[in-house]
Amino acid sequence: MAIQVGAAAPDFTLKTQDEKEWKLSDHKGKNVVLLWPPLDWSPTCTKENCRISKEPVLSAPNSVVVGISRDSTWSHKAYKKAEGITHDLLADPMLAVTKQFGMEHPAVPFISHRGTVIVDKNGKVAFVQIQEKTGEERDMAAVQAALKKLG
Numbered sequence: 001m002a003i004q005v006g007a008a009a010p011d012f013t014l015k016t017q018d019e020k021e022w023k024l025s026d027h028k029g030k031n032v033v034l035l036w037p038p039l040d041w042s043p044t045c046t047k048e049n050c051r052i053s054k055e056p057v058l059s060a061p062n063s064v065v066v067g068i069s070r071d072s073t074w075s076h077k078a079y080k081k082a083e084g085i086t087h088d089l090l091a092d093p094m095l096a097v098t099k100q101f102g103m104e105h106p107a108v109p110f111i112s113h114r115g116t117v118i119v120d121k122n123g124k125v126a127f128v129q130i131q132e133k134t135g136e137e138r139d140m141a142a143v144q145a146a147l148k149k150l151g
Helices: 043-054 073-083 096-100 140-150
Strands: 013-016 021-023 031-036 063-069 088-091 114-119 125-131
Touching: 013 073, 031 140, 043 063, 043 073, 073 088, 114 140, 125 140
Parallel strands: 031 063, 063 088
Antiparallel strands: 013 021, 013 088, 031 114, 114 125
């Protein structure tokens, strides 16, 4: 079950594509958009990540966007470079953070749902979205509206 809106977001530290530690609590004071694309290199994930990087679909003042998947840091690095992705990609190979946020895929337990969680400036979960059909893109309009509401 996905984490609930209003809950305190669990703090976590994961490695970026550049092997740097990325810690959620270091971004307090900003709205953090956590995107769970199931896997690097898949068609829908690539389409979404490229759109986020090339269009201002999730650009908002005081906001940070990151992707989280089970892929390795080296896969993330190659994928980010090849596709021109501008946001950090975080490696969660054992799905520990994915499970903390309730984003593990019940039918395919070695990947995540295509999910989105927005953590507000105070560290509370402000928005949760799960695409039930993994092959379909997430509803970016709903994510944009949630970000706009947070200001």
